[in-house]
Amino acid sequence: MTLKYYHAEPAANSLKSMIPLIEKRLPYESIYVDLHKFEQHEPWFVAINPEGQVPVLDHDGVIITHTTVINEYLEDVFPDIPLRPRDPVGAARMRYWNKFCDEQVMNYVSIHGWHRMVGIIARSIEGGEFDRLMERIPLPDQRKKWRAARSGFNEADLANATEKIRYAVDKVEKQLGETEWIAGNAYTLADINFFSMCGMSVERMFPELEVGKRAPRLVEWREKMKARPAVKRALSGEDRTAPGLRTWTGEAR
Amino acid sequence: MTLKYYHAEPAANSLKSMIPLIEKRLPYESIYVDLHKFEQHEPWFVAINPEGQVPVLDHDGVIITHTTVINEYLEDVFPDIPLRPRDPVGAARMRYWNKFCDEQVMNYVSIHGWHRMVGIIARSIEGGEFDRLMERIPLPDQRKKWRAARSGFNEADLANATEKIRYAVDKVEKQLGETEWIAGNAYTLADINFFSMCGMSVERMFPELEVGKRAPRLVEWREKMKARPAVKRALSGEDRTAPGLRTWTGEAR
Numbered sequence: 001m002t003l004k005y006y007h008a009e010p011a012a013n014s015l016k017s018m019i020p021l022i023e024k025r026l027p028y029e030s031i032y033v034d035l036h037k038f039e040q041h042e043p044w045f046v047a048i049n050p051e052g053q054v055p056v057l058d059h060d061g062v063i064i065t066h067t068t069v070i071n072e073y074l075e076d077v078f079p080d081i082p083l084r085p086r087d088p089v090g091a092a093r094m095r096y097w098n099k100f101c102d103e104q105v106m107n108y109v110s111i112h113g114w115h116r117m118v119g120i121i122a123r124s125i126e127g128g129e130f131d132r133l134m135e136r137i138p139l140p141d142q143r144k145k146w147r148a149a150r151s152g153f154n155e156a157d158l159a160n161a162t163e164k165i166r167y168a169v170d171k172v173e174k175q176l177g178e179t180e181w182i183a184g185n186a187y188t189l190a191d192i193n194f195f196s197m198c199g200m201s202v203e204r205m206f207p208e209l210e211v212g213k214r215a216p217r218l219v220e221w222r223e224k225m226k227a228r229p230a231v232k233r234a235l236s237g238e239d240r241t242a243p244g245l246r247t248w249t250g251e252a253r
Numbered sequence: 254m255t256l257k258y259y260h261a262e263p264a265a266n267s268l269k270s271m272i273p274l275i276e277k278r279l280p281y282e283s284i285y286v287d288l289h290k291f292e293q294h295e296p297w298f299v300a301i302n303p304e305g306q307v308p309v310l311d312h313d314g315v316i317i318t319h320t321t322v323i324n325e326y327l328e329d330v331f332p333d334i335p336l337r338p339r340d341p342v343g344a345a346r347m348r349y350w351n352k353f354c355d356e357q358v359m360n361y362v363s364i365h366g367w368h369r370m371v372g373i374i375a376r377s378i379e380g381g382e383f384d385r386l387m388e389r390i391p392l393p394d395q396r397k398k399w400r401a402a403r404s405g406f407n408e409a410d411l412a413n414a415t416e417k418i419r420y421a422v423d424k425v426e427k428q429l430g431e432t433e434w435i436a437g438n439a440y441t442l443a444d445i446n447f448f449s450m451c452g453m454s455v456e457r458m459f460p461e462l463e464v465g466k467r468a469p470r471l472v473e474w475r476e477k478m479k480a481r482p483a484v485k486r487a488l489s490g491e492d493r494t495a496p497g498l499r500t501w502t503g504e505a506r
Contacts, residue, residue: 065349066352069345069348069349069352070345072345073344073348076344077341089326091325091326092322092323092326095322095325095326096319099321099355102352103355167393
């Protein structure tokens with residue numbers, strides 16, 4: 001059995017399926033895809049994932065993409081150390097939160113990440129070269145996002161995104177007053193999802209939300225997440241992002 | 254064992270979890286929630302689903318919301334007539350398409366539906382009454398959507414939504430050239446998802462896309478969907494929408 005995991009820095013989507021691999025003690029070959037060099041749009045990578053996006057799981061030649069799909073797949077194939085509750089109601093609670101993170105959180109943190117980090121990269125590329133790079137991007141939405149990052153996202157979109165994060169922080173804080181983990185009293189993929197996409201970086205990325213004050217339970221939960229050996233190991237993976245460009249993993253604003 | 258299904262007209266989200274209930278031959282109590290009378294924001298309904306949205310599944314008192322979550326739950330609890338492939342790779346393919354429909358299709362059809370139908374309803378309400386109704390809506394995003402429907406969505410958002418539907422139609426058409434159903438050679442929740450949110454109404458809602466010409470396989474697949482006894486039975490459910498306001502189910506533009 002061979003598992004290969006194509007990923008970038010241990011943050012956001014790349015982290016989100018790396019933590020389950022480690023939690024479940026699955027040996028995997030780590031293949032770093034350098035987003036700073038646009039390797040995700042190179043022909044060799046697009047041959048693996050036609051959407052040109054990381055991360056990708058290759059399980060004995062079967063390609064699985066999209067982190068929520070990858071994580072459910074890992075539960076289906078390797079159920080021994082479960083990160084999805086085995087009772088259907090628990091699984092539904094977890095999926096409710098995964099859906100919330102995927103649809104109401106991820107994109108909004110991402111807009112700020114792109115605005116602050118990808119924008120700097122995008123603007124550093126000369127016009128002709130930029131257009132050439134854009135042409136290679138398979139997904140039209142990704143092309144639009146790169147162009148928006150180059151010109152800067154508009155203020156209304158950025159403000160709306162911050163508002164969505166505020167809502168998410170309050171919603172998670174409320175939930176953590178009722179249950180120990182996000183989807184109930186067990187640690188699940190929902191915790192890994194929210195941590196990777198938002199929880200690990202929210203205080204640093206959105207200091208104006210004063211997360212420490214408004215969401216003390218979230219901060220406590222985040223420390224509990226960071227103390228998990230699997231999370232520690234995933235986070236200790238190499239970060240090749242230039243320090244000044246780090247959003248999820250560092251200080252960029 | 255008691256299943257209750259709270260739903261509106263047999264279209265879009267309300268249809269999406271009704272078809273699986275019927276396909277799986279699960280007896281359920283149908284509870285109609287009249288969106289024209291804003292019953293989904295009434296205290297009795299918000300006590301059931303704090304988000305104030307249909308549909309809702311009540312299984313022996315356990316409340317499950319969000320159609321993709323409901324449909325996975327039904328597979329977990331009632332696996333006898335499967336609509337989710339039993340092999341993990343098949344399930345991953347299905348989830349890939351469910352995610353695509355949920356994130357890249359549903360909202361964009363919805364913008365046009367709201368613009369054409371909900372806008373007419375929203376504008377028919379006197380200002381003070383409208384504000385009072387808005388205050389009862391639990392989700393801030395839904396409040397925004399109602400306000401946008403009242404003033405009319407802007408042209409750029411509508412054009413972008415149409416473009417997303419065009420992309421989805423082409424993507425599904427391509428897939429149906431490779432497999433009999435959307436997620437492979439078996440009928441799954443992915444077919445039910447795309448049919449309910451887009452496939453059943455796309456020609457009528459977006460005649461400018463000339464779906465009959467650009468996507469003949471999609472049209473053939475849609476007829477195959479409509480010929481299924483469970484889909485027929487679901488679609489024959491009562492439609493209380495005023496004929497002039499029908500988008501998914503009728504002719505409104």
